[in-house]
Amino acid sequence: MEFRLSLSRRIVIAFVLMSSLVAGAFALGIVETVHVVEEKLLSTELGGDLDRLLRMETMEDWKLHPEPGQLFYFSGGQDDFALPHDLKHLKPGFHEVFRGELSYHAFVRLVDGRHYVLLQDQSEFENRERVLFVVVFIGFLLSIVLALVLGWLLARKVIEPVVRLSRQVRHRDQLLPLAPPLAPDYAADEVGELAAAFDSTLGRLRDALTREQLFTSDVSHELRTPLMVLASSAELLLENPALDARARAQAARIARASGEMRELVQTFLELARAQKGSTLVQADVAVEQVAEELIEQWREPIESKGLRLEYQCLQAPRGAFNPTLLRTVMGNLLRNAWHYTEQGHVRLTLLEHGFVIEDSGVGIPESEREAMFKPFVRGGEQRGDGLGLGLSLVQRVCEAQGWQVQLAAVEPSGCRFKVLLAP
Template identity: 75%
Template sequence: MEFRQNLSQRIVIAFVLMSTLVAGTFAMGIVKTVHFVEERLLSAELGGDLDRLLKMESMDDWRLRPEPEQLFHFSGGYGDFALPDDLKDLEPGFHEVFRDDQAFHAFVRIVDGRRYVLLQDQSEYEKREQILFAVVWGGFLFSIALALLLGRLLARKVIEPVVRLSRQVRHPDQLLPLAPPLAPDYAADEVGQLAAAFDATLGLLRQALNRERMFTSDVSHELRTPLMVLASSSELLLENPLLEPRARKQVLRIARATQEMRELVQTFLTLARAEQGQGVQPEVEVRSIADELVEQWREPIESKGLILEYRPEAQLCGPFNPTLLRTVMGNLLRNAWHYTEQGHVCLLLQEDGFVVEDSGVGIPEHEREAMFQPFVRGGKQRGDGLGLGLSLVQRICAAQGWMVQLSAVEPSGCRFRVVLRPGAAG
């Protein structure tokens, strides 16, 4: 399992681990040093006492006795001086001997084949040693807690430039053409290099956005003239009383397609301006736009043998962009008409938006998330469309702060629900 921590947590963890390593090494060094000094000092002390006792024996001066906390044993000794079995195999030098709940320091020396052992009770020494070790380990734990506290304080200080840079990069004003560069606000270190890289990337992004807006504006502007010619020519042809019914039907199709193209051009222009945050949205009644689109799509839907259900169950007014709202609703109706061969198409107005439902081929669950991406059409049963209608719907909703949801209809079909949020665009 991969554990993901933010930069601040990583700094704290690194600081605590480093402090733990240093403090642990220092504590272990103290423990080892205490044991080493203990062995050296006690070896010298017990060795001196043993030499004194050996001198007593050689002089047959038994008036001198070991210290009260000491025991003296040797090979061939009698009474209290007899060598116990647990001391007979000790090598010469310093040892620690444990008897039941008692602990002794022992020093062994062999002289002329005889083994001499001096024991000294280490209970008091062990108590002092335990106090020392408790202080050492207490200091170790305190150093870890202090490292955790200092790590958090230092982490905040260290990542402060990174957090500030992150906020500046996420600010919407960074996409404006006159946005100031970020690098001059930072030192010439790693954060400064990162700010310079963001400046370069944001510059390329601004250029791409500007090219897209200019392209949208130029294309939309240039298409207006030929579309106007098509619309006026269609009107003149329709005014001709000698036009045959079959030809009139074709001219009506041309006029309707021309109107749709004009609306689409206006949609692109409006969307480009909306993405730049221009203009204040007028108060729009959703039902008036729905009435227009129902009247527009009734004939194509019913001529296909479908039933158009229109249920304006709620009144909704708000500061909505009428062109973009008409485009979203119209694209969803067109999508329902295109992919439904039998059954119905339903437009339902709700208190917070509207729903477009159909009984068409539907969209499999594993394809629904990708249906709002450009040029995604779903399976073969979805026909030969370009896959741009739902992408445009998603783009408009994202720009305006609206929400579009896709769900299935039993036994087949799709249900698109659009939640309109007044004043959410910006």
């Protein structure tokens, strides 16, 4: 799983890293400067003292004139002036010498093949140097803590307009036609440009949604009249005793198709009203009544195909459901089962919280199940002249009503649609 940091955390991390690099470079610069100055100053000082000692003429002068804390040795010296073994390897120049817990600055000079070494106790200097390094280290840590605090405050200040803008864009009222523009609330900077871009995009989206709603509502409304004419004409034809069996079957088919179209138009009309923000009319409809009506409607097409239509009412859901939308969901799932099943059965089962429609058809591969609820997507076994809108309409209705539709496979073949109804 890919781990992504938020923008505010990335700003804090970048600020802390930059401050750490600057503070670290400054601390290292102080340490290196102290060493360089130490070597330069002490080399000059010890070199001058050693030159003064070398100008002495007698051993007694050397005993009296070394500065406090200084030790003087040379090759071939006697007693206290004898060159110790630990100093014989030193080359001419400045050195640091450690003897147990004591530390010295040493300056070595080679004159006429003889080594002269002057030591100066640097214990006090080392103590001051350690204090300086501790102060530098504490300053480095404090700079990191300060950078963390300042980075957090800066990130909050920088991200606050972006967070506010994202909340405004996500708010559902932003899609309403009278929603105020976002850009005037922000300065003329990058966030302001982003807000202006959102205004432009949301404006086009609002226009598209308005056109879709108007089209759906107008078409649904205008189709009602011709559909009523078709339905009434089919009923009159069925009442005519002069019709032969074939003509009567065709008239019944027209009546059934016009009824289905009328229900579909009513579904689109109510969905359009729901998108406009109005409340859908609910009714205390008996789910088993809708199921029994659809069973009777689909019995002849399903059984004429050689299939078994099975119906079970284990425990029907109770609640206020929109009858048109409920009939649309259940009817489209029955149509889908009839359409994709060549042998076996189609089963409708009512449960306490919904219903299940199961078939023994070709089934839907797992890789295609999610796409089956998208518009104009059909199964691999494409038969008939459908457009692939049935399951998409089911999904839209369920989302509008707060229902859930679940698709699963049936062994050895087939589909199982489970719809959970939320009153």
